[in-house]
Amino acid sequence: MDARNNAESKKPAMPADSGARYNFKETEAKWQRVWEERRTFRASEKAPRPKYYVLEMFPYPSGRIHMGHVRNYTLGDVVARYKRARGLNVLHPMGWDAFGLPAENAAIENRVHPAKWTRENIAAMRRQLKSMGLSYDWSREIATCEPDYYRHEQKMFLDFLKAGLVYRKESMVNWDPVENTVLANEQVIDGKGWRSGASVERRRLAQWFMKITTFSDELLDDLKTLDRWPERVRLMQENWIGRSEGARVNFPLADRADRVEIYTTRPDTLFGASFIALSPNHPLAQELASKDKALAAFIAACNHTGTSEAAIETAEKLGFKTGVRAGHPLRPGLELPVYVANFVLMEYGAGAIFGCPAHDQRDLDFARKYSLPVIPVVAPSGKDKASVAVANEAYVGDGTLINSDFLDGLPVEDAKRKIVAHLEEKGLGERAVNYRLRDWGVSRQRYWGCPIPIIHCGACGIMPVPEKDLPVVLPEDVSFEKPGNPLAHHPTWKDAACPKCGSPAQRETDTFDTFFESSWYFARFCSLSPDTAFARTAVDYWLPVDQYIGGIEHAILHLLYSRFFTRAMKQCGYLGIKEPFAGLMTQGMVCHETYQDSRGAWLYPEEVRREGATVVRASTGEPVVVGRSEKMSKSRKNVVDPEAIIATFGADTARLFMLSDSPPDRDLEWTDAGIEGAWRYINRLWRMVFQAKATIAPPGAAKPAQLSERAQDARAAIHRTIAGVSGDLERFHFNKAVARIRELTNAIEGLGDEAGAGSVLREGLATITLLIAPMMPHLAEEMWRGLGHGTLAADTPWPVADPALVAEESVSIAVQVNGRLRGTLELPRGTDRATAEAAALSLENVERAIGGKPIRKVIVVPNRIVNVVV
């Protein structure tokens, strides 16, 4: 689920010794033990409180956690612990997205079995996550590579098949001709296989598809209901689904009986058409290639680009003139050349387009390259037919139709309607809605995935595995010696009897895309029932997920597949909801500056040392080039290992640093100074309780009758902080919450022994303890105990702000002259306009700035600003 890079590095510098110091090692282990013994974070459906389901994207078990995980899971834990303190019945589970390519790569490179590798990685990462003190209900842990998980998705697949949501068709894969293997897009580098270096071919293969397009409209329309998702994610999904309205138009072919159908979103520009372009995989292109060696060679060349859209779109636009000519549907006698072009996608629209160079940049580039006519048919408003000329820039804006027969003079939108009506009337075309979204291909020619429960029988065809025979268990006795899919090489696993006729048949050797597992795991966490995917009562109670948290890199695919799966499960009676994630928070990356020696070799952060303004290699003293901050990645060695950080500074310090400064959705810059700053603050809080300078009133002491002015101010600060932090946490402004708590720390630190100070100091410390509890849970428990409580901070309700103390009685108002600040006023809240204006005008500095010039206007915004315009 997470991106590929995981940190791996050595120890950071030891923190400076501050004499009496918070012993995080013992303290963190102690409270983790207490939480576990008391089952503090076990979730139950039976609690009478309202439910709240917090979920972080589960990790791929790469072997070690990286800072991205630390950030993600800290964010989730703050939400979980905060909501818990607010009295909600919280479900906060964790598991492992355990199938995937890296395990197979490890098997090939290190001769470790994927199952062993994965299970060991899970054990190592579970230990690391536990050291972070996260409030998971570990009794609900799942690993998707285990049959007790994937058996249920095999059943789901069969149900989807029955429901008509699954079908089989041919589609393109990246084929490595040397390794005889299908390659993932990430294994194709510049059109070459990553291991073999051989030029990759596009090859057709029969595969299983999920009919996600059945729900195109629903998936699009229901985005509107996801009001707790980031706007940008909804926009990305909207663009991905890519609904467009246009027309399908038929072009007759010269000297042939058939026609070619194209899809266009700009039917209004039909009179500007100057060529037809077919996808290399278009049936007509394929047919012509069978008789034309040069065309066949061109298509073969096109097929040496990988299958990824980025690769196809960034490749140089090339066309091949087939010699076939198409008649213009509305201009008798006009013939257009038919090209095969490498940028036309078979998967989109009709796999063929008409080119209108004057009003589409790509078509224009193509027309210039192959010397095709450019006929402007839309004039920008204000321009007439004679003055319209197209040079190197296509005009894609609105305007009035020209050179277009009966459309002349119409605005673009009217022209679209009119021409489509005309085409429909003449039987030459029709209005059409098209989607960019394609059905989801789920077949993978890989070993380490969930077997697709299908049997191929020579006589009966494709047969689902009977439910009683589930799960189809992935065999572990396989060999990675030969290239290709080990499942296909297994001596006996493939052999099966046809469920219908009983004759010898073969199992499907493809496995599911690993997005399959992550498309329903959120439901499995609700109940680990052994016989079914989940208990209906449990999902009815817990789902949807109230807050989902993870990387922005999943903004489209994972989230869209999960939304689809939820609808498919609903259709098959598994559950009753459509949208799996009611709230979504996407987090930014963790970055670090990069270091290179004079030869350009990357250096780990702990291999370098700062010497004043310069950075040198610690071992040799030679200067080091400091590069800009980038996402932590093994390849650049700009990684910091969370385990080393936790061992040196403790989990709370790491957690605090993850929350300070950067808002969750922005990138976070990892710095040594930052982690040390967090560590110092933690010690400062600890000292305030355990080495207090002033007297903290004993627990349960009577409230003092008198409070000094300073103590009163401190109390007001305490209650304003409660209100502010609560609001910040509700909106996930964790960095602001931290800043506010630090402000409160500053405010109460100065309390001495004046009237009531001890009592206010206790109130302040207790408040800080509870406010930091979601962020620094171990320290909070320790402080809570230190303040004399026998209960757990984790079981203590969130503090409540006294509204009387939160309201401020006076406000500071800015006074401007001509928009420039000339002074400030301290006035009672709610001072009327006239009084504020008079007070402003009487300020000495304001008078000087006015300098006797006549006052034209005075703008007064109550409680905010007075602006004098002269």
Next chain:
RNA sequence: GCGGGCGUGGUGGAACUGGUAGACACGCAGGUCUUAGGAGCCUGUGGAGCAAUCCGUGGGGGUUCAAAUCCCUCCGCCCGCACCA
């Protein structure tokens, strides 16, 4: 190529629906305690200027009494693109 985003002091960031730019930190400087300090505590810190004041939110332009915030345009960087997860 297409789609989405980001850009504020030396640094990370704050600034609510347009209303005192720089909260809170890091760093730096000075002071203090100390046998010592990469500890703690106190003070200062956007830039220029003795000052009044001026200049400042990636660049340029616009709207407004008032713009980091709204509009146009340009630049730089990042993410996704369907077999990485």
